[in-house]
Amino acid sequence: MTSQRQGAVLGHPIGHSKSPALHNAAYQLLGADFSYRAIDVEESGMADLLAQVRAEGNWYGLSVTMPLKNVAVELVDELSDVARTLGAVNTIIATTDDAGATFLRGDNTDVAGIVNALRHAGVGERPRAAILGGGGTAVSALAALVDLEATDIVVFVRNPVKAAGTLEVAAALAAPARLESFAGTAQDLGDFDVVISTLPPRAADGLAAEFLATGDSPAGVLLDVAYDPWPSALAQAWESRGGTVVAGIEMLLYQGVEQVKLFAEAGGYGTIATDTQGDVINVMCDAIGVHRRNPHDENMAG
Structure with a gap:
């Protein structure tokens, strides 16, 4: 490797992102000559940014967060099967040919x-599940729940018309899913085995207050993908009623591990990240102050 390859996480806003700490810790461990930073990009600027990546020719990959996951689908050269089905991209792998x-x-x-975040929290197969929100992360949640063989999935959205695409993805995945309005959501949350909030930071604060007012004691697991600020109001409400909470940082960690494996291979380092996955997880945990994973995590789904 004669020159350092570039990588970044793209999104708006992006200043809060912990992805640079995660990725840079992993690449230092692996001895990969990679840099990784955060770049604030709005939807209107995504095409220009990718044009820059193509022109410079020294990039290995990009992480893509909100609100760019759906936009990226139309701007890359090829899609993996899962990205095509979901219509959402959170990872762009860059390779450069001899020309x-x-x-x-x-x-x-x-x-x-x-x-992997849900399995680590003890979620078993065939849960009854709810998803809050219908955007780019919600379709990923749908696919994850299909992997867990969920028996019933309710997607709570503010505007069912705007979330019609989510139902199309559910049909493609053969997911047992249906849309319901946010009205009255708080009354139902405690009945689910798993609740995944894909809402932006603070967007669920009102719902958290409504849930507390119900007095329910949930037996299930809440995964709130928003991790800044943490704990979220919804996470605090859920935990105060006796429910189990999985922080969004856990999802960030596990999806980041998969990205590191893809980027390392594309960048010329072969399967080194896959072969040392347990060590990669540990240094990434240390980088963001998350408790180290259990040994079985070395065999996590990927």
């Missing part, structure tokens, strides 16, 4: 991130 042309492949590691 200097850059090829961009869109993938989605959010699904594995959600599955």
Whole structure:
């Protein structure tokens, strides 16, 4: 490797992202000559940013967060099967041929991130589940729940018309899913085995207050993908009533591990990240102050 390859996480806003700490810790462990930073990009600027990546020719990959996951689908050269089905990209792998042309492949590691975060929390097969929100992360949650063989999935949305695409993805996945309005959501949450909130930071604060007012004691697990600020109001409400909470940072960790494996291979380092996955997980945990994983995590779904 003669020159350092570039990588970044793209999104808006992006200043809160912990992805640079996660990725840079992993690449230091692996001895990969990779840099990784956060770049604030709005939807209107995504095409220009990817044009820059193509022109520079020294990139290995990009992490993609909100609100760019759906936009990225139309801007890459190729999609993985899961990214195509979901219509959402959170990972762009960049490779450059001998002629200097850059090829961009869109993938989605959010699904594995959600599955592994829930399994680590003890969620078993065939749960009854709810998803809050109907955007790019919600479809990844759908796919994760299909992997867990969920028996029933209710997607709570503010505007069912705007979330019609979510139902199309559910049909493609053969997911037992249906849309319901946010009205009255708080009354039902405690009945689910798993609740996945894909709402932006603070967007569930009102719902948290309504849930507390119900007096319910949930027996299930809440995964709130928003991790800044943490704990979220919804997470605090859920835990105060005796429910189990999985922080969004757990999902970030596990999807990040999958990205590191993809980027390392594309960047010329072979399967080193896969072969040392347990060590990669540990240094990534240390980088963001998360408790180290259990040994069985070395065999997590990927």
